[in-house]
Amino acid sequence: MIPALSDLVPFVLVVLFAVYFHTVTGFGLAMIIMGLASATGMVSVATLASIVSIVTLMNSGVALRGRLHHVPWKAVNPMLIAVFPASVLGVVALDYLSSEAADVIQVLLGLVIAYGGLSLAWQPRPLSLISGSGSFACFGFLGGLVGGMFGIPGPPMIFQLYRQPLTLAQIRTALIFLNAAIAGARTLFVAIQGQLHMQELVLSAICLPLVALATLAGKHYPPPFSPQAMRRIAFILLVLMGLTLIAPVVLQWM
Incomplete structure (x- = not known):
């Protein structure tokens, strides 16, 4: 069932804002759409997750065009290798944990992520030297594990990349590329399982032209903020x- 126009317009506005923000920072698209759109109850969380994956692929295709040379492959490759098996492990682990144990892990994880952000928010100086491949693989694994268990793969990878002595262009393209890889894998898996329904396809098709415009706006008209x-x-x-x-x-x- 396709939502009424009165519901569709706010949803599209949320998607546009999320895409613009994601383009200028390299993250946030899933968090914003899932957080704001799911609160309205307009569509199910499963439907939103599929739409987010498709929108992410469109956003990434436009955002990365002509900018792949910015991707710091030394950092991205170890994360990419680690994130996929970790995602599967996260899904399997959650299936075997009791609801109480999963809740405790989720709270502890939230505290660690919040503390990491808080401790660095007021001193956002990057490291003096770029981390080694093992460190990137570790944070990629954590990102995949978090994504598999709780559907939020970003925080460990955001933390790791934003504290590196890399340019903002490198950080953004790395995160967008990683998000695209995860979204592509998820969309393919859902399609193979026969769980990609007409509602997801229609809502995504409605959003895609506007997603392209929001992505171009983010590429060419980013907010005038300093790297710090x-x-x-x-x-x-x-x-x-x-x-x-x-x-x-x-x-x-x-």
Whole structure:
């Protein structure tokens, strides 16, 4: 069922904002769409997840065009290798954990992410030397594990990349590329399973032309913030991501 126009317009506006923000920072698309759009109850979370994956692929295709030379492959390749098996492990681990154990892990994870963002938000200086391949693989694995268990693969990879002595262009393209790889794998898996329905396809088709425009706007008209300010924004959003993991569990316990 396709939502009414009165529901569709706010949804499209949320997608446009999320895509623009994602283009200028390299992350945030899934968090914003899932957070704002799911609160309206317009479509199911599963439908939103499929739309996010398709929109991410469109955004990434436009955002990365002519900019793949910015991707720091030394950092991205180890993360890419680690993130896929870790995602599967995360899904399997969650299936075997009791609901109570999963809740405790989710709260602990949220606290770690929030602390990492808070501790660096006011001192967003990058490291003096770029980390080794093992470090990138470790954070890629954590990102995949978090994504598999809780559907938020970004925080560990955001934390790792934004503290590196890399340019903002390198950080953005690395995160966009990693998100595209994960979204592509998820979309392919869902399609093979026969779970990609007409509602997802129609809503995605409605959004895609506007996604291209929002992506081009982000590429050519980014906000006038300094690199230090952008790093600070990234770490503050890590705090918010951590809180979004903690809050549902705490409310459930109350």
